[in-house]
Amino acid sequence: MNTSKDFIDAIGRRHLPAADARIVCLVPSITELLCELGLAAQLVGRTGFCIHPHEIVARIPKVGGTKDVNVDKIRRLAPTHVVVNIDENEKPTVERLAEFVPHVVVTHPNVPRDNLALARLMGGIFGAEAAAQRWCADFEAEYATLRASAAGPQRTVLYCIWQDPWMSVSQDTYIASMLAELGWRVPVLDAGVRYPRFTWSEELVHGLDAVLLSTEPYRFTEAHADALEKQIGIPVLLVDGEMMSWYGSRALAGLRYLSRLRTMLEGN
Structure with a gap:
Protein backbone atom coordinates (compact mmCIF):
# COMPACT_ATOMS: atom_id res chain seq x y z
CA MET A 1 0.00 0.00 0.00
CA ASN A 2 2.54 2.57 -1.13
CA THR A 3 0.40 5.05 -3.04
CA SER A 4 -2.59 7.14 -2.15
CA LYS A 5 -4.65 5.41 -4.86
CA ASP A 6 -3.87 1.99 -3.40
CA PHE A 7 -4.71 3.33 0.04
CA ILE A 8 -8.18 4.41 -1.07
CA ASP A 9 -8.89 1.32 -3.17
CA ALA A 10 -7.83 -1.05 -0.43
CA ILE A 11 -9.97 0.25 2.41
CA GLY A 12 -12.08 3.22 1.43
CA ARG A 13 -14.53 1.36 -0.80
CA ARG A 14 -15.77 -0.87 2.02
CA HIS A 15 -17.59 1.82 3.95
CA LEU A 16 -20.59 4.04 3.44
CA PRO A 17 -20.87 7.59 4.82
CA ALA A 18 -22.03 7.59 8.43
CA ALA A 19 -22.61 11.14 9.70
CA ASP A 20 -24.15 9.83 12.93
CA ALA A 21 -21.46 7.27 13.70
CA ARG A 22 -20.33 6.23 17.16
CA ILE A 23 -16.58 5.96 16.75
CA VAL A 24 -13.98 4.17 18.83
CA CYS A 25 -10.51 5.09 17.60
CA LEU A 26 -7.55 2.93 18.60
CA VAL A 27 -4.97 5.02 16.72
CA PRO A 28 -3.65 8.12 18.56
CA SER A 29 -2.77 10.13 15.48
CA ILE A 30 -6.13 9.39 13.83
CA THR A 31 -8.03 10.37 16.97
CA GLU A 32 -6.36 13.75 16.59
CA LEU A 33 -7.29 13.85 12.89
CA LEU A 34 -10.95 13.07 13.63
CA CYS A 35 -11.02 15.97 16.08
CA GLU A 36 -9.36 18.19 13.47
CA LEU A 37 -12.16 17.30 11.05
CA GLY A 38 -14.82 18.33 13.58
CA LEU A 39 -15.83 14.80 14.56
CA ALA A 40 -14.97 14.86 18.27
CA ALA A 41 -18.64 14.65 19.30
CA GLN A 42 -18.89 11.28 17.54
CA LEU A 43 -15.89 9.77 19.34
CA VAL A 44 -17.14 7.50 22.13
CA GLY A 45 -13.86 5.74 22.92
CA ARG A 46 -10.09 6.15 22.55
CA THR A 47 -6.85 4.64 23.84
CA GLY A 48 -4.84 6.07 26.70
CA PHE A 49 -2.24 7.09 24.14
CA CYS A 50 -4.75 9.26 22.27
CA ILE A 51 -3.62 12.43 24.02
CA HIS A 52 -4.18 15.17 21.42
CA PRO A 53 -5.99 17.53 21.51
CA HIS A 54 -5.87 17.18 25.29
CA GLU A 55 -8.82 19.37 26.22
CA ILE A 56 -11.09 17.42 23.87
CA VAL A 57 -9.91 13.83 24.35
CA ALA A 58 -9.94 14.19 28.13
CA ARG A 59 -13.75 13.91 27.91
CA ILE A 60 -13.66 10.71 25.81
CA PRO A 61 -13.62 7.34 27.66
CA LYS A 62 -10.42 5.29 27.52
CA VAL A 63 -10.58 1.69 26.32
CA GLY A 64 -7.04 0.56 27.15
CA GLY A 65 -3.92 0.90 25.05
CA THR A 66 -3.23 0.33 21.38
CA LYS A 67 -2.19 -3.27 22.09
CA ASP A 68 -3.98 -4.10 25.37
CA VAL A 69 -7.49 -3.14 24.29
CA ASN A 70 -10.42 -3.66 26.65
CA VAL A 71 -12.79 -5.41 24.25
CA ASP A 72 -15.62 -5.69 26.80
CA LYS A 73 -15.53 -1.95 27.46
CA ILE A 74 -15.74 -1.26 23.73
CA ARG A 75 -18.70 -3.62 23.49
CA ARG A 76 -20.53 -1.64 26.18
CA LEU A 77 -19.90 1.60 24.25
CA ALA A 78 -21.81 0.13 21.29
CA PRO A 79 -19.73 1.73 18.52
CA THR A 80 -20.83 1.68 14.91
CA HIS A 81 -17.21 2.09 13.76
CA VAL A 82 -13.80 1.25 15.16
CA VAL A 83 -10.70 2.75 13.55
CA VAL A 84 -7.52 0.65 13.68
CA ASN A 85 -4.07 0.57 12.14
CA ILE A 86 -1.99 -2.36 10.91
CA ASP A 87 1.14 -1.28 12.83
CA GLU A 88 -0.56 0.00 15.97
CA ASN A 89 -3.13 -2.69 16.73
CA GLU A 90 -3.04 -6.48 17.07
CA LYS A 91 -4.85 -8.52 14.41
CA PRO A 92 -6.50 -10.95 16.91
CA THR A 93 -7.97 -7.96 18.78
CA VAL A 94 -9.32 -6.46 15.58
CA GLU A 95 -10.89 -9.79 14.64
CA ARG A 96 -12.68 -9.91 18.01
CA LEU A 97 -13.97 -6.38 17.51
CA ALA A 98 -15.22 -7.26 14.04
CA GLU A 99 -17.56 -9.79 15.62
CA PHE A 100 -19.77 -7.04 17.05
CA VAL A 101 -18.71 -3.70 15.52
CA PRO A 102 -20.52 -3.15 12.19
CA HIS A 103 -17.65 -1.26 10.53
CA VAL A 104 -13.93 -1.78 11.14
CA VAL A 105 -11.86 0.88 9.37
CA VAL A 106 -8.34 -0.43 8.75
CA THR A 107 -5.59 2.09 7.98
CA HIS A 108 -1.96 1.75 6.97
CA PRO A 109 -0.33 4.97 5.70
CA ASN A 110 3.27 4.36 4.65
CA VAL A 111 4.39 7.63 3.06
CA PRO A 112 3.61 11.28 3.85
CA ARG A 113 1.29 11.75 0.89
CA ASP A 114 -0.87 8.87 2.14
CA ASN A 115 -2.17 11.46 4.58
CA LEU A 116 -4.26 12.88 1.77
CA ALA A 117 -6.03 9.57 1.25
CA LEU A 118 -6.38 9.12 5.01
CA ALA A 119 -8.07 12.50 5.49
CA ARG A 120 -10.40 11.95 2.54
CA LEU A 121 -11.25 8.48 3.80
CA MET A 122 -12.18 9.76 7.27
CA GLY A 123 -14.10 12.67 5.78
CA GLY A 124 -15.96 10.41 3.38
CA ILE A 125 -16.93 7.81 5.97
CA PHE A 126 -18.04 10.25 8.65
CA GLY A 127 -19.60 13.05 6.61
CA ALA A 128 -16.79 15.59 6.92
CA GLU A 129 -15.77 15.86 3.27
CA ALA A 130 -15.46 19.65 3.23
CA ALA A 131 -13.21 19.73 6.29
CA ALA A 132 -11.10 16.95 4.80
CA GLN A 133 -10.69 18.84 1.54
CA ARG A 134 -9.58 21.97 3.39
CA TRP A 135 -7.04 19.95 5.34
CA CYS A 136 -5.75 18.33 2.15
CA ALA A 137 -5.27 21.74 0.56
CA ASP A 138 -3.20 22.85 3.55
CA PHE A 139 -1.15 19.67 3.36
CA GLU A 140 -0.48 20.11 -0.36
CA ALA A 141 0.72 23.67 0.26
CA GLU A 142 3.04 22.59 3.08
CA TYR A 143 4.36 19.69 1.04
CA ALA A 144 5.08 21.96 -1.92
CA THR A 145 7.02 24.30 0.37
CA LEU A 146 9.16 21.44 1.65
CA ARG A 147 9.85 20.12 -1.84
CA ALA A 148 10.77 23.59 -3.08
CA SER A 149 13.40 24.11 -0.38
CA ALA A 150 17.02 23.55 -1.28
CA ALA A 151 17.96 19.89 -0.96
CA GLY A 152 20.87 19.08 1.31
CA PRO A 153 23.35 16.25 0.89
CA GLN A 154 22.16 12.68 1.09
CA ARG A 155 22.66 11.12 4.49
CA THR A 156 22.47 7.69 6.11
CA VAL A 157 20.89 8.02 9.53
CA LEU A 158 20.00 5.46 12.17
CA TYR A 159 16.60 6.26 13.70
CA CYS A 160 16.33 4.68 17.15
CA ILE A 161 12.96 3.99 18.76
CA TRP A 162 14.08 1.86 21.74
CA GLN A 163 17.03 0.76 23.81
CA ASP A 164 17.61 -2.42 25.83
CA PRO A 165 17.23 -3.84 23.27
CA TRP A 166 18.20 -1.22 20.73
CA MET A 167 15.61 -0.99 17.94
CA SER A 168 15.33 1.01 14.74
CA VAL A 169 13.02 1.27 11.72
CA SER A 170 13.15 -0.33 8.28
CA GLN A 171 13.03 1.43 4.94
CA ASP A 172 9.34 0.59 4.39
CA THR A 173 8.06 2.48 7.44
CA TYR A 174 6.34 5.86 7.57
CA ILE A 175 9.27 7.28 9.55
CA ALA A 176 11.78 6.21 6.91
CA SER A 177 9.56 7.77 4.23
CA MET A 178 9.55 11.04 6.16
CA LEU A 179 13.35 10.98 6.31
CA ALA A 180 13.45 10.18 2.59
CA GLU A 181 11.81 13.55 1.90
CA LEU A 182 15.13 15.04 3.03
CA GLY A 183 17.14 12.66 0.88
CA TRP A 184 18.09 10.66 3.96
CA ARG A 185 17.95 6.88 4.17
CA VAL A 186 18.02 4.40 7.01
CA PRO A 187 20.36 1.38 6.91
CA VAL A 188 19.07 -2.13 6.28
CA LEU A 189 19.61 -3.90 9.59
CA ASP A 190 17.43 -7.00 9.27
CA ALA A 191 15.72 -7.54 5.91
CA GLY A 192 11.98 -8.05 6.20
CA VAL A 193 11.71 -6.77 9.78
CA ARG A 194 9.92 -3.43 10.11
CA TYR A 195 11.35 -2.58 13.53
CA PRO A 196 14.68 -4.43 13.70
CA ARG A 197 16.85 -4.93 16.75
CA PHE A 198 20.54 -4.15 16.42
CA THR A 199 23.80 -4.01 18.35
CA TRP A 200 26.38 -1.25 18.12
CA SER A 201 29.55 -1.98 16.19
CA GLU A 202 32.34 -0.06 14.49
CA GLU A 203 31.08 -1.29 11.13
CA LEU A 204 27.57 0.05 11.80
CA VAL A 205 28.75 3.43 13.03
CA HIS A 206 31.24 3.77 10.15
CA GLY A 207 28.35 3.64 7.66
CA LEU A 208 26.34 6.39 9.37
CA ASP A 209 26.28 10.16 9.09
CA ALA A 210 24.19 10.57 12.25
CA VAL A 211 21.99 8.85 14.81
CA VAL A 236 23.45 12.18 17.72
CA LEU A 237 20.28 14.26 17.67
CA LEU A 238 17.17 14.06 19.81
CA VAL A 239 14.11 14.21 17.54
CA ASP A 240 10.41 14.70 18.23
CA GLY A 241 8.85 11.29 17.70
CA GLU A 242 5.34 12.67 17.23
CA MET A 243 6.51 14.89 14.39
CA MET A 244 8.21 11.98 12.66
CA SER A 245 5.69 9.19 13.17
CA TRP A 246 2.23 10.70 13.70
CA TYR A 247 0.36 10.74 10.43
CA GLY A 248 -3.02 12.49 10.26
CA SER A 249 -3.39 16.10 11.26
CA ARG A 250 0.04 16.28 12.96
CA ALA A 251 1.63 15.52 9.60
CA LEU A 252 1.33 19.20 8.67
CA ALA A 253 3.60 20.18 11.54
CA GLY A 254 5.70 17.13 10.71
CA LEU A 255 6.49 18.48 7.26
CA ARG A 256 7.62 21.77 8.78
CA TYR A 257 9.67 19.85 11.34
CA LEU A 258 11.61 18.10 8.57
CA SER A 259 13.10 21.41 7.51
CA ARG A 260 14.15 22.10 11.10
CA LEU A 261 15.65 18.63 11.37
CA ARG A 262 17.78 19.17 8.30
CA THR A 263 19.04 22.44 9.79
CA MET A 264 19.77 20.69 13.09
CA LEU A 265 22.00 18.11 11.42
CA GLU A 266 23.73 20.49 9.04
CA GLY A 267 24.52 22.84 11.91
CA ASN A 268 25.75 20.10 14.23
Whole structure:
Protein backbone atom coordinates (compact mmCIF):
# COMPACT_ATOMS: atom_id res chain seq x y z
CA MET A 1 0.00 0.00 0.00
CA ASN A 2 2.54 2.57 -1.13
CA THR A 3 0.40 5.05 -3.04
CA SER A 4 -2.59 7.14 -2.15
CA LYS A 5 -4.65 5.41 -4.86
CA ASP A 6 -3.87 1.99 -3.40
CA PHE A 7 -4.71 3.33 0.04
CA ILE A 8 -8.18 4.41 -1.07
CA ASP A 9 -8.89 1.32 -3.17
CA ALA A 10 -7.83 -1.05 -0.43
CA ILE A 11 -9.97 0.25 2.41
CA GLY A 12 -12.08 3.22 1.43
CA ARG A 13 -14.53 1.36 -0.80
CA ARG A 14 -15.77 -0.87 2.02
CA HIS A 15 -17.59 1.82 3.95
CA LEU A 16 -20.59 4.04 3.44
CA PRO A 17 -20.87 7.59 4.82
CA ALA A 18 -22.03 7.59 8.43
CA ALA A 19 -22.61 11.14 9.70
CA ASP A 20 -24.15 9.83 12.93
CA ALA A 21 -21.46 7.27 13.70
CA ARG A 22 -20.33 6.23 17.16
CA ILE A 23 -16.58 5.96 16.75
CA VAL A 24 -13.98 4.17 18.83
CA CYS A 25 -10.51 5.09 17.60
CA LEU A 26 -7.55 2.93 18.60
CA VAL A 27 -4.97 5.02 16.72
CA PRO A 28 -3.65 8.12 18.56
CA SER A 29 -2.77 10.13 15.48
CA ILE A 30 -6.13 9.39 13.83
CA THR A 31 -8.03 10.37 16.97
CA GLU A 32 -6.36 13.75 16.59
CA LEU A 33 -7.29 13.85 12.89
CA LEU A 34 -10.95 13.07 13.63
CA CYS A 35 -11.02 15.97 16.08
CA GLU A 36 -9.36 18.19 13.47
CA LEU A 37 -12.16 17.30 11.05
CA GLY A 38 -14.82 18.33 13.58
CA LEU A 39 -15.83 14.80 14.56
CA ALA A 40 -14.97 14.86 18.27
CA ALA A 41 -18.64 14.65 19.30
CA GLN A 42 -18.89 11.28 17.54
CA LEU A 43 -15.89 9.77 19.34
CA VAL A 44 -17.14 7.50 22.13
CA GLY A 45 -13.86 5.74 22.92
CA ARG A 46 -10.09 6.15 22.55
CA THR A 47 -6.85 4.64 23.84
CA GLY A 48 -4.84 6.07 26.70
CA PHE A 49 -2.24 7.09 24.14
CA CYS A 50 -4.75 9.26 22.27
CA ILE A 51 -3.62 12.43 24.02
CA HIS A 52 -4.18 15.17 21.42
CA PRO A 53 -5.99 17.53 21.51
CA HIS A 54 -5.87 17.18 25.29
CA GLU A 55 -8.82 19.37 26.22
CA ILE A 56 -11.09 17.42 23.87
CA VAL A 57 -9.91 13.83 24.35
CA ALA A 58 -9.94 14.19 28.13
CA ARG A 59 -13.75 13.91 27.91
CA ILE A 60 -13.66 10.71 25.81
CA PRO A 61 -13.62 7.34 27.66
CA LYS A 62 -10.42 5.29 27.52
CA VAL A 63 -10.58 1.69 26.32
CA GLY A 64 -7.04 0.56 27.15
CA GLY A 65 -3.92 0.90 25.05
CA THR A 66 -3.23 0.33 21.38
CA LYS A 67 -2.19 -3.27 22.09
CA ASP A 68 -3.98 -4.10 25.37
CA VAL A 69 -7.49 -3.14 24.29
CA ASN A 70 -10.42 -3.66 26.65
CA VAL A 71 -12.79 -5.41 24.25
CA ASP A 72 -15.62 -5.69 26.80
CA LYS A 73 -15.53 -1.95 27.46
CA ILE A 74 -15.74 -1.26 23.73
CA ARG A 75 -18.70 -3.62 23.49
CA ARG A 76 -20.53 -1.64 26.18
CA LEU A 77 -19.90 1.60 24.25
CA ALA A 78 -21.81 0.13 21.29
CA PRO A 79 -19.73 1.73 18.52
CA THR A 80 -20.83 1.68 14.91
CA HIS A 81 -17.21 2.09 13.76
CA VAL A 82 -13.80 1.25 15.16
CA VAL A 83 -10.70 2.75 13.55
CA VAL A 84 -7.52 0.65 13.68
CA ASN A 85 -4.07 0.57 12.14
CA ILE A 86 -1.99 -2.36 10.91
CA ASP A 87 1.14 -1.28 12.83
CA GLU A 88 -0.56 0.00 15.97
CA ASN A 89 -3.13 -2.69 16.73
CA GLU A 90 -3.04 -6.48 17.07
CA LYS A 91 -4.85 -8.52 14.41
CA PRO A 92 -6.50 -10.95 16.91
CA THR A 93 -7.97 -7.96 18.78
CA VAL A 94 -9.32 -6.46 15.58
CA GLU A 95 -10.89 -9.79 14.64
CA ARG A 96 -12.68 -9.91 18.01
CA LEU A 97 -13.97 -6.38 17.51
CA ALA A 98 -15.22 -7.26 14.04
CA GLU A 99 -17.56 -9.79 15.62
CA PHE A 100 -19.77 -7.04 17.05
CA VAL A 101 -18.71 -3.70 15.52
CA PRO A 102 -20.52 -3.15 12.19
CA HIS A 103 -17.65 -1.26 10.53
CA VAL A 104 -13.93 -1.78 11.14
CA VAL A 105 -11.86 0.88 9.37
CA VAL A 106 -8.34 -0.43 8.75
CA THR A 107 -5.59 2.09 7.98
CA HIS A 108 -1.96 1.75 6.97
CA PRO A 109 -0.33 4.97 5.70
CA ASN A 110 3.27 4.36 4.65
CA VAL A 111 4.39 7.63 3.06
CA PRO A 112 3.61 11.28 3.85
CA ARG A 113 1.29 11.75 0.89
CA ASP A 114 -0.87 8.87 2.14
CA ASN A 115 -2.17 11.46 4.58
CA LEU A 116 -4.26 12.88 1.77
CA ALA A 117 -6.03 9.57 1.25
CA LEU A 118 -6.38 9.12 5.01
CA ALA A 119 -8.07 12.50 5.49
CA ARG A 120 -10.40 11.95 2.54
CA LEU A 121 -11.25 8.48 3.80
CA MET A 122 -12.18 9.76 7.27
CA GLY A 123 -14.10 12.67 5.78
CA GLY A 124 -15.96 10.41 3.38
CA ILE A 125 -16.93 7.81 5.97
CA PHE A 126 -18.04 10.25 8.65
CA GLY A 127 -19.60 13.05 6.61
CA ALA A 128 -16.79 15.59 6.92
CA GLU A 129 -15.77 15.86 3.27
CA ALA A 130 -15.46 19.65 3.23
CA ALA A 131 -13.21 19.73 6.29
CA ALA A 132 -11.10 16.95 4.80
CA GLN A 133 -10.69 18.84 1.54
CA ARG A 134 -9.58 21.97 3.39
CA TRP A 135 -7.04 19.95 5.34
CA CYS A 136 -5.75 18.33 2.15
CA ALA A 137 -5.27 21.74 0.56
CA ASP A 138 -3.20 22.85 3.55
CA PHE A 139 -1.15 19.67 3.36
CA GLU A 140 -0.48 20.11 -0.36
CA ALA A 141 0.72 23.67 0.26
CA GLU A 142 3.04 22.59 3.08
CA TYR A 143 4.36 19.69 1.04
CA ALA A 144 5.08 21.96 -1.92
CA THR A 145 7.02 24.30 0.37
CA LEU A 146 9.16 21.44 1.65
CA ARG A 147 9.85 20.12 -1.84
CA ALA A 148 10.77 23.59 -3.08
CA SER A 149 13.40 24.11 -0.38
CA ALA A 150 17.02 23.55 -1.28
CA ALA A 151 17.96 19.89 -0.96
CA GLY A 152 20.87 19.08 1.31
CA PRO A 153 23.35 16.25 0.89
CA GLN A 154 22.16 12.68 1.09
CA ARG A 155 22.66 11.12 4.49
CA THR A 156 22.47 7.69 6.11
CA VAL A 157 20.89 8.02 9.53
CA LEU A 158 20.00 5.46 12.17
CA TYR A 159 16.60 6.26 13.70
CA CYS A 160 16.33 4.68 17.15
CA ILE A 161 12.96 3.99 18.76
CA TRP A 162 14.08 1.86 21.74
CA GLN A 163 17.03 0.76 23.81
CA ASP A 164 17.61 -2.42 25.83
CA PRO A 165 17.23 -3.84 23.27
CA TRP A 166 18.20 -1.22 20.73
CA MET A 167 15.61 -0.99 17.94
CA SER A 168 15.33 1.01 14.74
CA VAL A 169 13.02 1.27 11.72
CA SER A 170 13.15 -0.33 8.28
CA GLN A 171 13.03 1.43 4.94
CA ASP A 172 9.34 0.59 4.39
CA THR A 173 8.06 2.48 7.44
CA TYR A 174 6.34 5.86 7.57
CA ILE A 175 9.27 7.28 9.55
CA ALA A 176 11.78 6.21 6.91
CA SER A 177 9.56 7.77 4.23
CA MET A 178 9.55 11.04 6.16
CA LEU A 179 13.35 10.98 6.31
CA ALA A 180 13.45 10.18 2.59
CA GLU A 181 11.81 13.55 1.90
CA LEU A 182 15.13 15.04 3.03
CA GLY A 183 17.14 12.66 0.88
CA TRP A 184 18.09 10.66 3.96
CA ARG A 185 17.95 6.88 4.17
CA VAL A 186 18.02 4.40 7.01
CA PRO A 187 20.36 1.38 6.91
CA VAL A 188 19.07 -2.13 6.28
CA LEU A 189 19.61 -3.90 9.59
CA ASP A 190 17.43 -7.00 9.27
CA ALA A 191 15.72 -7.54 5.91
CA GLY A 192 11.98 -8.05 6.20
CA VAL A 193 11.71 -6.77 9.78
CA ARG A 194 9.92 -3.43 10.11
CA TYR A 195 11.35 -2.58 13.53
CA PRO A 196 14.68 -4.43 13.70
CA ARG A 197 16.85 -4.93 16.75
CA PHE A 198 20.54 -4.15 16.42
CA THR A 199 23.80 -4.01 18.35
CA TRP A 200 26.38 -1.25 18.12
CA SER A 201 29.55 -1.98 16.19
CA GLU A 202 32.34 -0.06 14.49
CA GLU A 203 31.08 -1.29 11.13
CA LEU A 204 27.57 0.05 11.80
CA VAL A 205 28.75 3.43 13.03
CA HIS A 206 31.24 3.77 10.15
CA GLY A 207 28.35 3.64 7.66
CA LEU A 208 26.34 6.39 9.37
CA ASP A 209 26.28 10.16 9.09
CA ALA A 210 24.19 10.57 12.25
CA VAL A 211 21.99 8.85 14.81
CA LEU A 212 18.50 10.12 15.63
CA LEU A 213 17.01 9.28 19.05
CA SER A 214 13.22 9.54 19.06
CA THR A 215 11.25 10.86 22.02
CA GLU A 216 8.73 8.04 21.48
CA PRO A 217 7.92 5.25 22.02
CA TYR A 218 11.07 5.18 24.19
CA ARG A 219 11.53 8.46 26.01
CA PHE A 220 15.01 9.35 24.84
CA THR A 221 16.33 12.64 26.25
CA GLU A 222 19.14 15.08 25.50
CA ALA A 223 21.17 13.28 28.18
CA HIS A 224 20.86 10.04 26.18
CA ALA A 225 21.93 11.86 23.02
CA ASP A 226 24.93 13.54 24.63
CA ALA A 227 26.15 10.28 26.19
CA LEU A 228 25.78 8.29 22.97
CA GLU A 229 27.50 10.96 20.87
CA LYS A 230 30.54 10.82 23.17
CA GLN A 231 30.52 7.05 22.92
CA ILE A 232 30.28 6.63 19.12
CA GLY A 233 31.88 9.87 17.90
CA ILE A 234 29.28 10.96 15.31
CA PRO A 235 26.37 13.43 15.61
CA VAL A 236 23.45 12.18 17.72
CA LEU A 237 20.28 14.26 17.67
CA LEU A 238 17.17 14.06 19.81
CA VAL A 239 14.11 14.21 17.54
CA ASP A 240 10.41 14.70 18.23
CA GLY A 241 8.85 11.29 17.70
CA GLU A 242 5.34 12.67 17.23
CA MET A 243 6.51 14.89 14.39
CA MET A 244 8.21 11.98 12.66
CA SER A 245 5.69 9.19 13.17
CA TRP A 246 2.23 10.70 13.70
CA TYR A 247 0.36 10.74 10.43
CA GLY A 248 -3.02 12.49 10.26
CA SER A 249 -3.39 16.10 11.26
CA ARG A 250 0.04 16.28 12.96
CA ALA A 251 1.63 15.52 9.60
CA LEU A 252 1.33 19.20 8.67
CA ALA A 253 3.60 20.18 11.54
CA GLY A 254 5.70 17.13 10.71
CA LEU A 255 6.49 18.48 7.26
CA ARG A 256 7.62 21.77 8.78
CA TYR A 257 9.67 19.85 11.34
CA LEU A 258 11.61 18.10 8.57
CA SER A 259 13.10 21.41 7.51
CA ARG A 260 14.15 22.10 11.10
CA LEU A 261 15.65 18.63 11.37
CA ARG A 262 17.78 19.17 8.30
CA THR A 263 19.04 22.44 9.79
CA MET A 264 19.77 20.69 13.09
CA LEU A 265 22.00 18.11 11.42
CA GLU A 266 23.73 20.49 9.04
CA GLY A 267 24.52 22.84 11.91
CA ASN A 268 25.75 20.10 14.23
